[in-house]
Amino acid sequence: MHPQFARQHHFTDESAVHVDYQVARLWMDLQEILPAVLTPLPEPFSRWVEAGAWSPWIQRVNTWWRSLDVEERRAAPQTADALWMAQRWWNARHLDLGYLLAPPDIRFWRVNDQVTLDWETRGCVIDGVPAWVETAGQ
Incomplete structure (x- = not known):
């Protein structure tokens, strides 16, 4: 977590949620699929x-x-x-989010000059409760 964000929101070392890996992994995974997505x-x-x-x-x-x-x-x-x-x-063209709990299924594709992001969360549950409010979209 960025130190300035932690200070601004009064997080202490014990209560701070560290998402550095998830953010870095998302960035790396997006870079990996970008050539296929842009084709x-x-x-x-x-x-x-x-x-x-x-x-x-x-x-x-x-x-x-x-x-x-x-x-x-x-x-x-x-x-x-x-x-x-x-x-x-x-x-x-699939964004692998397997490192998240109940990750959405996210795919990208390009037709002509338009890139589409499609996501689905059906079946994404945590302790029997749906993890997402919306189940699908673009």
């Missing part, structure tokens, strides 16, 4: 993402893939490669 989405992905169709589709594909046994997966190496690339492409 415009190609067609038809931009239409799928903007329409909200991408996330449900990739979830269905992942569920299907996990349902396959080892032999079925080995018999479909091209499918495995394509699925891995799709996940990698999408996850490159």
Whole structure:
């Protein structure tokens, strides 16, 4: 915590909440995903993402893939490669906030000259209580 902030708000050493790591980690994670975020989405992905169709589709594909046994997966190496690339492409635009308690799911993408931030907090609970008031937005 910045010393001036601590003094202004009368925090003592015992009561000060230190968030240095979280702020630094957020900055580092934003820098890491920035090149992918600033790269415009190609067609038809931009239409799928903007329409909200991408996330449900990739979830269905992942569920299907996990349902396959080892032999079925080995018999479909091209499918495995394509699925891995799709996940990698999408996850490159995901802000990993795993160091926070009940973190929101935050993704960024660019279509033409507009960058969109999309967040979702459904399922983010602490001791059975929703951690966020709003559940989703852009």
